[in-house]
Amino acid sequence: MTKLLQTLFDGLAVGSLYALIALGYTMVYGILQFINFAHSDVFMTGAWVAYVVAATAGWAALGGDAPPLYAGLFTLFASMLFCAILGFGIERLAYRPLRKAPRLNVLITAIGISLFLENIGQRPELFGTQPQKMPQLLPDTTLFTIADVNFRVVDLTVIAVALVLMAVLQWLVFHTRLGRAMRAVSHNFSVASLMGINVDAVISFTFVVGSAMAAAAGFLYVMKYPGALKQPADSTWILLGLKCFVAAVIGGIGNVRGAMLGGVLIGLMEMFGAAYLSPHMRDIYVFSLLIIVLLVRPAGLLGRATVEKV
Amino acid sequence: MTAPILDVRAISIAFGGLKAVTDFSLSLPAGALQGLIGPNGAGKTTVFNLLTGVYRPQTGEIHLDGRRVDGLKPNRIAAAGLARTFQNIRLFGDLTVLDNVRVACHVRAETGLAAAIFRTRAHYGEEAAIRERALSLLEIFGLSHRAGEYARNLPYGDQRRLEIARALATGPKVLLLDEPAAGMNPQEKRALADLIALVRRQFGLTVLLIEHDMGLVMNICEAITVIDHGVTIARGTPAEVQADPAVIEAYLGAPDEPPPASAPAPAPDSAKADP
Amino acid sequence: MLGARAAALRPGYGFVLSRAVGPFGAFLALAFVMQLVVVPWAGPFYEKLLMDIGINCLLAVSLNLVNGFTGQFSIGHAGFMAVGGYVAGAVTYYGSFVLWGSPAVHGGFLGGGDLLFLAGCLVGGLFSAGAGYLVGLPSLRLRGDYLAIVTLGFGEILRVLLQQTNDVIFVPAQIEAATPWQMATALGGALGFSGIPFYTTVFWVFVMLGLLLIVAFRLKESSEGRAFLSIRENEIAAEAMGIDTTRYKVRAFVLAAFFAGIAGALFAHETGTTLNPRELGFQKSFDIVIMVVLGGMGSISGALVAAVLLTVLPEFLREFADWRLVIYALSLIIMMRFRPQGLFGIREIWELWRKPPGASPAGRGAS
Incomplete structure (x- = not known):
């Protein structure tokens, strides 16, 4: 019973992380219909920027049990800001010139950006080729225990921050003018522009929001797993990004709520698989789920099948 | 009736x-x-x-x-x-006019992948028959002289006619x-x-x-x-x-x-x- | 309705025999010349370079069957390489133990060991083709870019599985006692499969490359192959003209996987390489994708040129090795912006210099 609840809790924590990243994939796919391969590298950059900020500021060395609360918040916002600018720049410089190009060209460009970020990140002037350990910004303690299940501060923070960000996004997309414009563009690109919507601005905004979310996920990821800050070109990052894309597909690509649902599902599936079957095979559960979904319900759980115009 | x-x-x-x-x-x-x-x-x-x-x-x-x-x-x-x-x-814009029609002949072809790779006698016969058939259709539609051009380069009216020729194939x-x-x-x-x-x-x-x-x-x-x-x-x-x-x-x-x-x-x- | 004419138009046996068998003979002769004349003259550095070039050509041309011919986008080619490499490695390594009591290279050029190696290559290719079928069937039914994700995921799953395998058995007594299953799961895990005999020679690389080139060019010049191309051009029209698009996509994918498996087998038995799961991951897959994109998707000769360029250049620009992937990445991005069709587009190199005067006569061509 304890194991069940603990796994459930862990799965929710990981799942909300995945959901944050999946949102970026799904929003871009919804509007531009291509897999933004560089998204996992924005996530990676977010994690590394968080590390650089935290390590440079030296809060962890202040002594005492834990660095002040503002340290974490400052790091989070610094990372989000950096990646928001990065995302804006990527869209502006690489994707926008290809707006009318075949989708395959955009996909290849995205792969190019992904490779570029990874390998430029490995430069000694930037992040280098060595994995690092994230300084601790939160007390590594258990906040409370219910039925022998440990609710660690870190995990609760991850869930809380992810929930807040997703609530903000939800509000943005469904309750603001800008959100309505986003949904309009994703529904029909050319009609939206005829209706006087500034499509370029909406797309830029989508990349900014998606990248900031990915950065937040990167920050939360290294808070949760301080030892897992692998070098930029390590396959961990692409693999994580891939899982989150799978989450978006499972939820129904292009669907914001679907991405959240898919992220949590994948997180739960992974944790339950790791706890009850074999911890080495986590990735395999995720991709098996993808294959099953593609076979049974290619449009995803919340997605609607689209009819191609002939 | x-x-x-x-x-x-x-x-x-x-x-x-x-x-x-x-x-x-x-x-x-x-x-x-x-x-x-x-x-x-x-x-x-x-x-x-x-x-x-x-x-x-x-x-x-x-x-x-x-x-x-x-x-x-x-x-x-x-x-x-x-x-x-x-x-x-x-x-098929980046295929030639002839190839557009030949693709459509494929549905009536009987030899398969192995014949194409190993080039059997039946394969040669069939390729020749496909070619003959495609050329005769192009002839009917007045497109013979354009057989080697890429379909995307045809004038509009020719593209419409090629579509019909391809369907007939x-x-x-x-x-x-x-x-x-x-x-x-x-x-x-x-x-x-x-x-x-x-x-x-x-x-x-x-x-x-x-x-x-x-x-x-x-x-x-x-x-x-x-x-x-x-x-x-x-x-x-x-x-x-x-x-x-x-x-x-x-x-x-x-x-x-x-x-x-x-x-x-x-x-x-x-x-x-x-x- | 083609039937009667097709029967009537069959050429004589002499013509068929020379045309059908000729290219095989030509490539075999070329492989012999390379091995027996060029290699002794060029020395070991260039021998290794020639093998690397040949293997990369195999990879680029085979991936081109999927990405160039049918217009799908696979980015997990190294995964199929891994399947072929590991299966072939297991066949020769454990096979040598069983047959000759030691994994060392057995016999001379075209001796018993070489035959075992050839068998290993074919078995590796077949396993890889089988994997291609399993991966391709669910994902190629769907339109769009899911194939990219699934192939990438396949490579990762494979890496995880290979890392779970046991250490290589190298004690003869233990091998004698081992069951086939124990051997098949003792592939070295994360450390890599060490001890595979170095059977790969320039000869074998060029034999396999010759085979692939014959297959690729013959496809391009046949009704079967035109079905592949029509999918790239317009999938809906291809379907309306009676092409079973899923079947042909899967065929292209399986063929490509077969030759990637063979390339993997050659790679596994090459001097100076280690077969480990990390070596055949994303980065390798991307390298191959870049070759195909640079050469021009659909152009066989373009893929060859790009593969040669991207193998040779890094060898001679070693001081820039750190920047290699940064440069690759930038060149991908810049190329998509300014020359998305790659060096040669979908045409072969020799087609660039002539304006198409008329259709080429049936059955004629490189093969």
Whole structure:
């Protein structure tokens, strides 16, 4: 019973992380219909920027049990800001010139950006080729225990921050003018522009929001797993990004709520698989789920099948 | 009267709440040349997509030469003998004109991958037969001199003709032409009408065509079906259809009654594009 | 309706025999010349370079069957390489133990060991083709870019599985006692499969490359192959013309996987390489994708040129090794912006210099 609840809790924590990243994939796919391969590298950059900020500021060395609360918040916002600018720049410089190009060209460009970020990140002037350990910004303690299940501060923070960000996004997309414009563009690109919507601005905004979310996920990821800050070109990052894309597909690509649902599902599936079957095979559960979904319900759980115009 | 070669029984499809085609029926006798007309957005192309398996009908049945074909994949329906052209031209742009037609011959080929890789005698024979057939079709359509050009470089009228030649190369029993004369000038249209008559005779084809040019349709079609909003509103000879008040209303918006002063009759062009 | 004419138009046996068998003979002769004349003259550095070039050509041309011919986008080619490499490695390594009691290279050029190696290559290719079928069937039914994700995921799953395998058994007594299953799961895990005999020679690389080139060119010049190309050009029209698009996509994918498996087998038995799961990951797959994109998707000769360029250049620009992938990435991005069709587009190199005067006569061509 304890194991069940603990796994459930862990799965929710990981799942909300995945959901944050999946949102970026799904929003871009919804509007531009291509897999933004560089998204996992924005996530990676977010994690590394968080590390650089935290390590440079030296809060962890202040002594005492834990660095002040503002340290974490400052790091989070610094990372989000950096990646928001990065995302804006990527869209502006690489994707926008290809707006009318075949989708395959955009996909290849995205792969190019992904490779570029990874390998430029490995430069000694930037992040280098060595994995690092994230300084601790939160007390590594258990906040409370219910039925022998440990609710660690870190995990609760991850869930809380992810929930807040997703609530903000939800509000943005469904309750603001800008959100309505986003949904309009994703529904029909050319009609939206005829209706006087500034499509370029909406797309830029989508990349900014998606990248900031990915950065937040990167920050939360290294808070949760301080030892897992692998070098930029390590396959961990692409693999994580891939899982989150799978989450978006499972939820129904292009669907914001679907991405959240898919992220949590994948997180739960992974944790339950790791706890009850074999911890080495986590990735395999995720991709098996993808294959099953593609076979049974290619449009995803919340997605609607689209009819191609002939 | 013999059994119809294409027998369509009350097929329907709806996209979400939109009923694109409702209870469409059609019976084409072998060798017929009939037209399918209607205002923009009436569902004509959707009917073609249903017949050729691009969409699966939600009700009804389609029989081609006595064989039920609804629910089959488009390639199986093409193999069964139903070929089509596309309203928005869909040629293989980066293949040559000859290769466009040769691709369509492939559905009648009998040798497979192994024969192609190991180059058996049967393979050579078949390649030669495909080439001969493709060239003779290009000859009929006056495209021989362009055989080696890339399809994307052809002038518009030639692209339309190549689409028909390619469809014929699949060896169809029934040919569906989706606005074959769109974008052509009157001379080209007349030539096209002659060409359709010629291939129909030569290949013993049955033809169903969608066309906006009323002159062309009325001239060459023996019978016409008119649909509007996915519903069949009239059927008959060109003369009968022309005189049918429902048809006139669909196209012109009830001219016999005085139109309301505030709302002028909608022009057919203002209707929604074909789904 | 083609049948009667096709029968009537069959050429004589002499013609068929020379045309069908000729290219095989030509490539075999070329492989012999390379091995027996060029290699002794060029020395070991260039021998290794020639093998690397040949293997990369195999990879680029085979991926081109999928990405160039059918217009799909696979980015997990290294995964199929891994399947072929590991299967072939297991066949020769454990096979040598069983047959000759030691994994060392057995026999001379074209000796018993070489035959075992050839068998290993074919078995590796077949396993890889089988994997291609399993991966391709669910994902190629769908339109769009899901194939990219699924192939990438396949590579990762494979890496995880290979890392779970046991250490290589190298004690003869233990091998004698081992069951086939125990051998098949003792592939070295994360450390890599060490001890595979170095059977790969320039000869074998060029034999396999010759095979692939014959297959690729013959496809391009046949009705079967035109079906592949039509999918790239317009999938909906291809279907309407009676092409079973899923079947042909899967065929292209399986063929490509077969030759990637063979390339993997050659790679596994090459001097100076280690077969480990990390070596055949994303980065390798991307390298191959870049070759195909640079050469021009659809152009066989373009893929060859790009593969040669991208193998040779890094060898001679070693001081820039750190920047290699940064440069690759930038060149991908810049190329998509300014020359998305790659060096040669979908045409072969020799087609660039002539304006198509008319169709080429049937059955004629490189093969």
